[in-house]
Amino acid sequence: MxxxxxxxxxxxxxxxxxxxxxxxxxxxxxxxxxxxxxxxxxxxxxxxxxxxxxxxxxxxxxxxxxxxxxxxxxxxxxxxxxxxxxxxxxxxxxxxxxxxxxxxxxxxxxxxxxxxxxxxxxxxxxxxxxxxxxxxxxxxxxxxxxxxxxxxxxxxxxxxxxxxxxxxxxxxxxxxxxxxxxxxxxxxxxxxxxxxxxxxxxxxxxxxxxLIVDDAQRGNAPQPYPPGLDPASHPKVRRAILVMEQHIGSPLALTELARRVDTSVRQLERLFIAEIGKSPNVYCRQMRVRMAAWMLTGSDRTVADIAMSCGFSDASHLGREFRKEFNEAPSAYRITRAHAHQPAEFNA
Structure with missing residues (x-):
């Protein structure tokens, strides 16, 4: 036309x-x-x-x-x-x-x-x-x-x-x-x-x-993706991350995650390493820690409650993983960040 x-x-x-x-x-x-x-x-x-x-x-x-x-x-x-x-x-x-x-x-x-x-x-x-x-x-x-x-x-x-x-x-x-x-x-x-x-x-x-959208996008503009993913990332990797997000409170075993995206555990691990440089388990752990960080600064929920919501067994488990990522305890992170800014997206 x-x-x-x-x-x-x-x-x-x-x-x-x-x-x-x-x-x-x-x-x-x-x-x-x-x-x-x-x-x-x-x-x-x-x-x-x-x-x-x-x-x-x-x-x-x-x-x-x-x-x-x-x-x-x-x-x-x-x-x-x-x-x-x-x-x-x-x-x-x-x-x-x-x-x-x-x-x-x-x-x-x-x-x-x-x-x-x-x-x-x-x-x-x-x-x-x-x-x-x-x-x-x-x-x-x-x-x-x-x-x-x-x-x-x-x-x-x-x-x-x-x-x-x-x-x-x-x-x-x-x-x-x-x-x-x-x-x-x-x-x-x-x-x-x-x-x-x-x-x-x-x-x-x-x-x-x-409508305050004068920065209109053309059709070939890329869709937004999870942090660290390139638009050309393998569809099985994108699908696996989606499944991870859907089960962030009760993480799936790697065998079940691979089954959900119709591939083998070994192939899924290879795809993750090739696409984002990290294994599925490491990526999932970081996703859950970052979600916990966001909840610490964006809600009044207790650390124990946040730990359970993000798939950690208890507050101590969250604390150990949190220190690996941020070099401080969840409670200290909440105090220092609550009135500053939200946590940046992690570079997966």
């Missing part, structure tokens, strides 16, 4: 270019930040001043029914129209969120995605919305951007899609009439990239400045 092109009739009766039409589907347990960031940039770019009228673009929240859709944080959004009532769109935006909490996209939602994909519209998957697009069968032959956080989940759920098509080191990917985005704050960036196809750059940049 060429720059400044709008689908369909070019002008309305008033002689103005027809608004860009966005249909937005919110999946159960969608991420509120991803949704609000995307739609707020549309709102701010759509009108002048502080009017927020749908002049340059319109947006419609739609679903199978008008039953409110619950975000992962508990806030509910009521769809404006049902799929049967929906008109034509230039972009269909599917916003996902939590993968393992409740139902995913319904059969009716998947059918609707397939129907829109057969039209001239462009399909956009934000956060785990890309999973719904893959389930609908509309991503064959396209590159797919997924968060590094969900990379291995995607591989496990869609083994027929080649791993070479997965992009987990960029904020978003535009591939012809498919756009996928890693989620979070990047939803603002992908909204800006879409609007720049149709609107003057000054309009989009003004909207970004109002």
């Amino acid at each position: 060429s720059s400044r092109t709008i689908f369909g009739s070019a002008d309305d009766q008033a002689g103005r270019p027809r608004p860009i039409r966005f249909g937005i589907v919110l999946l159960p347990n969608f991420t509120l930040t991803a949704f609000s960031g995307f739609v707020d940039l549309l709102r701010l770019a759509s009108d002048d001043g502080d009017m927020s009228r749908p002049v340059r673009c319109t947006w419609t929240i739609l679903a199978e029914s008008r039953v409110p859709v619950r975000a992962s944080c508990g806030i509910q959004v009521t769809p404006w129209v049902t799929f049967d009532e929906a008109g034509a769109f230039d972009y269909l935006v599917v916003v996902g969120g939590l993968l393992h909490s409740g139902p995913s996209a319904s059969d009716a939602t998947l059918r609707f995605i397939r129907a829109i994909a057969a039209s001239p519209a462009t399909i956009v998957g934000i956060c785990t919305g890309a999973f719904a697009l893959a389930r609908a069968g509309v991503m064959d032959g396209y590159r797919i951007c997924v968060s590094w956080f969900h990379y291995w989940d995607f591989v496990e759920r869609f083994p027929a899609l080649p791993e070479s098509s997965l992009i987990a080191d960029r904020l978003f990917v535009i591939d012809r009439r498919r756009i996928t985005c890693s989620g979070g704050r990047a939803s603002i960036d992908v909204a800006a990239a879409i609007l720049l196809r149709h609107l003057d750059a000054g309009i989009v940049q003004k909207a970004q400045r109002i």
Whole structure:
């Protein structure tokens, strides 16, 4: 699609270019930040001043029914129209969120995605919305951007899609009439990239400045990763670190960690040494100590309580490991750092 092109009739009766039409589907347990960031940039770019009228673009929240859709944080959004009532769109935006909490996209939602994909519209998957697009069968032959956080989940759920098509080191990917985005704050960036196809750059940049995100990122900007990891790090290493984070209070044995990421203990150790220069056990221990340091300066919890929360047997165990990392006891660290600054990220 060429720059400044709008689908369909070019002008309305008033002689103005027809608004860009966005249909937005919110999946159960969608991420509120991803949704609000995307739609707020549309709102701010759509009108002048502080009017927020749908002049340059319109947006419609739609679903199978008008039953409110619950975000992962508990806030509910009521769809404006049902799929049967929906008109034509230039972009269909599917916003996902939590993968393992409740139902995913319904059969009716998947059918609707397939129907829109057969039209001239462009399909956009934000956060785990890309999973719904893959389930609908509309991503064959396209590159797919997924968060590094969900990379291995995607591989496990869609083994027929080649791993070479997965992009987990960029904020978003535009591939012809498919756009996928890693989620979070990047939803603002992908909204800006879409609007720049149709609107003057000054309009989009003004909207970004109002949101205080005038440092908009391009799609090839790297996703944020755990401390010490390069964006090109092996996916099994990234997956192992994610599993470590999920079990920080009750660390897994190395054999179980290797099983979770479908590799051998020996291979996992080799990958960690090659990618970050430390063994999985050392990395996990440092992660837990750093979490304890953050809790010491950011909460009033006792050292014993923090020790248990971070997977140490007791306060003495935490104290021994803490001294190796910071050369002081947890209680002393709390006193000297509580009113200074938060601990820096460790250089894994």
